[in-house]
Amino acid sequence: MLAERSARHGPGTLRRAGAKVGQYALVVWAAATLNFALPHLAPGDPVQYLYGGESLGLAPELVDEIRKGYGLDRPVLEQYGMFWAGLLRGDLGISVEYNRPVVDLLLEYLPWTVVLVGVSTVLALLLGVALGTWAAWHRGKRRDAAGVAAVLVLDSMPGFWIGMILIAVFAVTLGWFPSYGGAAIDGSGLAWLADAASRMVLPGLTLTIATFGGFFLLTRAAMVTVLDEPFVRLARAKGVPDRGIAVHHALRNALLPVSTNVTLVLGSLLSGAVVVESVFAYPGLGRLIFEAVTARDYPLLQGAFLLITLGVVAANVLADLIYPLLDPRVRRAPARPAPKAVTA
Numbered sequence: 001m002l003a004e005r006s007a008r009h010g011p012g013t014l015r016r017a018g019a020k021v022g023q024y025a026l027v028v029w030a031a032a033t034l035n036f037a038l039p040h041l042a043p044g045d046p047v048q049y050l051y052g053g054e055s056l057g058l059a060p061e062l063v064d065e066i067r068k069g070y071g072l073d074r075p076v077l078e079q080y081g082m083f084w085a086g087l088l089r090g091d092l093g094i095s096v097e098y099n100r101p102v103v104d105l106l107l108e109y110l111p112w113t114v115v116l117v118g119v120s121t122v123l124a125l126l127l128g129v130a131l132g133t134w135a136a137w138h139r140g141k142r143r144d145a146a147g148v149a150a151v152l153v154l155d156s157m158p159g160f161w162i163g164m165i166l167i168a169v170f171a172v173t174l175g176w177f178p179s180y181g182g183a184a185i186d187g188s189g190l191a192w193l194a195d196a197a198s199r200m201v202l203p204g205l206t207l208t209i210a211t212f213g214g215f216f217l218l219t220r221a222a223m224v225t226v227l228d229e230p231f232v233r234l235a236r237a238k239g240v241p242d243r244g245i246a247v248h249h250a251l252r253n254a255l256l257p258v259s260t261n262v263t264l265v266l267g268s269l270l271s272g273a274v275v276v277e278s279v280f281a282y283p284g285l286g287r288l289i290f291e292a293v294t295a296r297d298y299p300l301l302q303g304a305f306l307l308i309t310l311g312v313v314a315a316n317v318l319a320d321l322i323y324p325l326l327d328p329r330v331r332r333a334p335a336r337p338a339p340k341a342v343t344a
Helices: 002-041 046-051 060-069 076-088 102-137 142-155 159-173 190-227 230-237 242-279 285-295 298-326
Strands: none
Touching: 002 076, 002 298, 102 142, 102 190, 102 242, 102 285, 102 298, 142 190, 159 190, 159 242, 190 242, 242 285, 242 298, 285 298
């Protein structure tokens, strides 16, 4: 019987999965195409922007050789095909500023951003869920209103401004933490790890403050809704302690939208870390993008933008996969077979 049900409803599931894969593939194709168009849409000659061209005294023959090296002397459609052929081989080109493969640079800088964004997201999630639950439990009271107002004020502050305040207070005035860089000690070991952790405190705290407001407001809104549900009132009527109601009944259901938002925040923070990493000169992907913009390093920009797009798409795929596991209500019920026609 189970086999018959799986066979009957398998094609529908495959169609839905195929539609999702098609949507994400379309997003990746569009992002990659925009990356290809980036140097072509910029005003002027790309070689002029990358190397200065004849303005730096380069001979016309050398400018032509540079243009041939990047394939800019070929038709646009042929360049587009070469671009995709390189992507399929994992070749993102050579960085103009560093004169190194773009893939190697991304692999070198990406771990710093992954650690920074991961730690900041966990801290923002814990802080937002805890304070959001507390505010919802005291909804309608002055402490709730004061908490919401304070969070809205923090959430409205731009990340670079928060970072500058933290630098002024904790790095300049108090001298507790370094204000720039990733690690001043070469090599590895406990000393290197301690130095890297101390330099991650201020940028991590900046991202945490700039991010936790969303988790707070979402948790509070979900908790307020759940606390009015009949099963919560039934648990209170049975004499369940307030802590048990808040944690085991209300919070477990309120965390469903929050868990989905976590994956989306992970994707957006990859691009949002550009400003914060630039403020602290943190050697992550955001800092690499900033330097590529100032140097007009188009191959590096293309690779970084494509990596961010893949991160956002992966976060959305993870959200689509996790949410049905957390909330069985969103799973599609198997369709029942249509009733047979009754004939006279």
